[in-house]
Amino acid sequence: MTIAPPQPVAPTRRDFWPRRAWRRDRTSMAPRPTVLAAVAAGVVAALTLQVTVVGLGYVLTGGAVAAAVFATRRTMPTAVQAAAILGALALLAVLSVRGAGWLAAVCVALSWGVGSFALVGGRTWTGLAAGSFALWFTPLRVVRWTRRGARRWHATGTVPVGRVFGVAAVTVVLLLVFGSLFAGADAGFAALLGRAAPTVHVSNPFGRFVLGVLVCGGTLGAAYLLRRTPRVDALAPRPGHPVARWEWAIPLAVLDLLFLGFVAVQLTVLFGGNTHVLTTADLTYAEYARQGFWQLLAVTALTLVVIAVAVRKASRVEVADRVLVRVLLGLLCGLSLVVVASAIHRMSLYESQYGYTRLRVTVLVTELWLGLVFVLLIAAGVRLSGRWLPRAVLASAVGGMLLVAAIDPDAYVARKNVERFGDTGRIDVSYLGSLSVDAVPALDRLPEPERSCALYRLDREVRGDSEWYEYNAARSRAKELLAAHPVGSCERSGS
Template sequence: MATSKAMVSSPSRAAEKADAGRAIFDAALALGLGGDLLLRAWPWGLNATIWLVALCVVALALPRFESLALPRQRGNGWLWAALGFSLMLAWRSSPVLQTINVTAVVLCLGMVAFRTTARAIRLAGITEYAANLATSSVQMLVGMQVLLVRHLDWRSITAAERSPRLAAVGRGLAIAALPVLVFGALFASADIFFRDLLRDAALLSPDDVFSHLTLWALFAWLAGSYLWGSLLAEREPVPEPPRISWLRFDFIEAGVVFGLVDALFMVFVGVQFRYLFGGAGRVESSSSLTYAEYARRGFFELVAVAALAVPFLLLTHWLLPRGNSRLHRFYSGLAGLLVVLVFVVMASAVQRMRLYQETFGLTELRLYTTAFMAWLFVVFAWLALTVLRGRRDRFAFGVFIAGLAVVVGLNALNPDALIVRRNAAIAGTDRPFDSEYVLSLSPDSVPSFVANFDKMAPRERCLVGGKLQRRYLNMDGDWRSWSWGRFRAHRAVSSSDELATACD
């Protein structure tokens, strides 16, 4: 009896998987076509938002069809988060910020298929995050292939469905041919633009056809791979890596390692208090550098030091033998001192950047590196609250959420507009407003640029005003590239009387 039940359930389960595979395949073809029609327009804006929202909606909707017997996802909240970051692609137009937003979307989509040995994703370890990221990357490459080979019943499609459907399609085409030709000819005679549209469609070159088919296949492959990986793939949780038995990390090792590292940091911090925090007079009396030139050096190196301190602390903590509470308290004291010193190093980096910006202005690289430094502040504070207090399992999730929060903050801040406002505020006779650099920024900066138009010399206003009008006054571009930032740029330029009379 048990054998017969198993024999009945096995074909039933196979049929359900075939139905689910067919649904995912059909959805992937539709998303691939949408990707070809939408995402070939550059730069991305509304088109990317529409396509990614469609992908999220499909991933949310498919498990709700009872006939497909797909497992209900526990990570639907991440799909909503991905949808939210997708909307930001139609909000801002900065290429750097767009790249960050796309990365946030991809990471949130990857969290849907997260598998962990912990009770919840928020308690998963760093190794599990890395392993899931690697697995998701591989699945995006081969997922569609697995879907085609394992989850589609090609024999049933060919024998039971394909021939009748093709015959029905053929009959429909034969019946529709005459009315389509007649109505099309009449429409072409009635409207010159419709006639041009038909002529352009009939003149598609082989290169155009190849381009459309390639993009269709590419986006269908990506969509199918993702949907298979998040809905059908059977992924085992990744356990924590085994401890290295031959590498001891006891009181002596911890004391030597942290004694040397802490001592090095303390010497550097002492130098910072003497010179960087000591004021311009001490620096200029001790070297040939001005205070700003001294502060200009080393910011990125200090950011690298702070970033490298995170894996150093995590690795040394992982090497600690379990069950030795005295050793863990000893380690926490030494590591806690290092965290405090790292905070001082980061404060030194922030002070250098502040002085640097006051003298040389703000750029995208300086702003985004400062944002990364702000994220590191949160990371070290969270590390002290979790890892050093025996709650390492909560660290990775908090760091990930902090990163997403920084991305949201950057979108709300509008980095390019902030750069313009900051540089305009420090512009003067000794440091003119760098309009050429501002012109290289995205449309997000234009309203602030127009608001500070009077900061430029009269001759420069005429030149810059003409460039802004040529670039943004007649924005007859593709609707697929629309974004709120480009819309606001067009509105700011078209409504500015100063730009219109800049050359008068």
């Protein structure tokens, strides 16, 4: 009797996403218009996007991607999706108005998160976090999706996409060859052609090609997510089992008493201002401000953790339970707002004493935004419903960042330091020279030699010509101002 050798067992195919959140896709096919629009978005990115230079290319690429993803779909975006798309494009548009690199980085990152929300949605904290990473898990799905679409186009006898690209490439080559010959033969035609055709200077062709391919692939991934959307909220942890009332009410009550005692005993610390700093030994403005800021961060983390645990563990079936949740958590958030106000007060004292910097203004804005988050938490506690809270926090972050861009932080810092120099005669031109081109209009009002010392680096940064897709309003204005008032010699002694 011969025993057959054991057959190899096919490996089980595992997916990062549970099936309840994102089912496997074996049937959907990429529409031809979507693929062509994604290629067009990649071309726009390759020709206009400069990763190292803030400018118009970012919003142009973002608009091309949004059009390729949403305009090639038959159904119209919902009101929430439309608001998210506009918010993402508005954040990218900041890069064509402001010149601060740190502000551009934050706007691009937040635009990514808002754009991901427009694609996959999400009502929970877990859903919003998972949705922002969903695009990274689409490459294999997109390859199969596009391949199935190409097979369908070939089976239906329509024109293959490769032929379309071939014809487009031949057309471009013919236009370039014959256009350059005609331009060389007649100066008038060359001038007409120069005015009719936009100028696009392609530097680093290989890098731009890679960038175009990445944007094209990302656009296809975004289009796939919009059509085969994962249920990101299914990844959220299930509701916790309520515990007895005393098990959650006692810790919350004790924590509230601790906060009350801290606020009552430390009133002079929280609102003492100049008097408290000047009368307390070994206490500087720097320590005073940093204490408030780290207290704020600790209170924020504590409040968020406590609310998250309390919402999962506290029963809200009986009226007494609902009243206790509102009172205990509402008091905790209210006391947190007192600490927020104290931290803002401390930072304002620090800035009035030592001047304004980008970091100090950023910390102040962050504190204000966290105070708004506490207000939203209080509103959620009053309603005993926080389903709207994650989206509201995301919307507040977008609105807050656009408001920061409107305030123009670097210009604000420069303006305040110029005013302080007029009052005190003290200024740090080395730090002011490290700001972005947004600060040029304010620094241009300084007397010499402080003006030249502060603008020396910025003057070199704005020199040279730039392409139309690299347009930046702040850089353009700075270039005009420095051309009208050239930077002179810098005498750093005494600065």
